[in-house]
Amino acid sequence: MKTFNRDDLHTFVKHSNINEQAVKTALEQHIYPQKKDWQKFLQIFFITLGIGFTVAGIIFFFAYNWNHLHKFVKIGLILGLVIVTTLFSIYGTKKTVLQQLLMVGAFFLVGVLFAVFGQIYQTGANAYDFFLAWTVFTTLWVFNSNFSPLWLCYFSVMHTTVFLYAQQVATNWPNEFVYLILFVLSVITFVLMYVYASKNTNNSIHNWLLQTIALAATVYATFGMVIAIFQKYEFLFFIFLFLVAMVYYLGFWLSNKLKNIYYQAIIFFSLIVIITAFLLEISDGEGMFLFIFLFIIFSITMVIRRLVELQKQWSHES
């Protein structure tokens, strides 16, 4: 096997006496693009620029005439686009990647449709019911699509709905309650997806989707706990603490079961941030800042050491 990458080449040149000509030959043969790559690059370059500029020209043309269009024409245009993309994406029994991407396009066009509706009828900026309608009306497509990026877009819109609802309607909810709801929602989603993915092996719920949901859950838990800590330990804090403790314990169990350090890593990091907030709540004098500085360095070093050991141990086992 004679292929090596640029880092390998640099390492080699640093510790040997290879001359300039040899390095040049090595670069040209293994690292720089060959004639085939150049041909492909130029093809993609010209066609992308061509299509990109042409489509931009058409969009600008519509933008110029947008104010003069009748509202039926505006909504009809976007509805037409939604119908066309959806039809193309469900055509045929075997789904190609292009069709799945078209479904994602249809998903965003539904959002555009509701946005235009909001613009025509002046429902207000970022109204939560715009996102709610978007979520509800695309649910069927997403559940049928089996395409991980589409699931991710769907969850983002769902969480945005909850967030904006809390901001615009339920203004009496405390902040940490919103994060608690989002945390519980993410955990339930994660559990459902994980169970579904382990039951059906022939699915496309990729690992990265599960890991992203877990990351979202951890972020909500961290934010919520930090806010709850600074709110002086109301009753909600103890519920939150209990739930977070349970979920984190399950997270450690999952990490050990799957032999994957990812879940452990994000939980540890979240715990470090929460403990830092706890320390700051106790006292925010200068001594505490110095102590926090030392605590963070110590804890992160310990955590990274443990994670690297675990990774070595698990990769040798497998």
Place this chain on the structure above:
Amino acid sequence: MNHKEHIQNVIGYFNSINASPIEVDEERIEQQLENAYQSQSLLIKIMSVLGGFLASLAFVGFLFMIGIYRSEFSLLFFGFLFIVAAIWMIKTYKTILFETMSVSFYMIGFLMVGFGLGEMKLAEVYIPNTYILLSLITFCLVQNYLLNFVALQIINGSILFLIFNYHAVLLLNVYVGFLAILLTAVCIKESFLLTYHSISKNLFKPIVSGLFIAFIISLSYLAKEIAVFKVTIIHYHAISLAFILFPLIYLLLDVFKKMEINKQVVKVSICVATVLLLIPTVIFPAIAGALLIILLGFWSSHNAAFVLGVLSCMYFVAQCYYDLEYTLLTKSIMLFITGILFCSIYFLTVKKLSSNEAV
């Protein structure tokens, strides 16, 4: 992955292309490959970076709490101390956590020095000059990817600050052109720089990445010229465009060799067509600069630079059309014509670009 086998294979390859048999420090190579493989997990790297950043934030909080900002002398003193400590730390400890902390201390040190100098109410020009001096000294003292990268960005930022302070529009264009030529020279002469001297070996990577980013930042300042300088001087743009076109044509000549295009007529006509196509970008030379980055990133196989070039090209084109003072209709016609032009170039060359494969 068997490192020893891999090393032997690569040594065999180099022996075959080198004039004389090479001497290799196998142990250190194996050690370095092991290290790279160990900490390859992106997750651990991200955790270290975030942890180092948080720790430095806590330390800055500590400094603020003890009121260090009340005395210029202590700001300057501790600023210099932090910069020296950062350099010492990165030479002594080789783990990612300490590297990140060292870079954070380095940046905090510079901030404190700048703060201190500002509090002393000297002329504004002292701060960027001090920064440039300190960064250059860093280059002499340490060769580490992160630290030298940051030092290069500080030099670039200071030069840009000086340019804006003195409203030197002409200098901005000359500087952008200079960066274009320097970047292309460094990329093309990779083999020379790697084998020239031990310092240049270690400095190559940070300088290349640093120059790419510095070039993009300077281009974006050139793009925002109208917002900052309140005036757009087209004659000065011609200078930066010329300086960008020279490396572009040079690279094109090299691409001709790679694509085995030998007819003189074809070569000249492609060069002339490129120049003519890029002449209209004199109103917005950042677009030509982004095209240079795309070409350079692909030519030298720097994928990150290539992607950055693509993204910045899209941004600069959008910014250009946003700033143009024509109606949306005129803009749509211009965009449409450009699109049709590129589509026709594609259809003209697609046969040529793929027919060689069949042969």
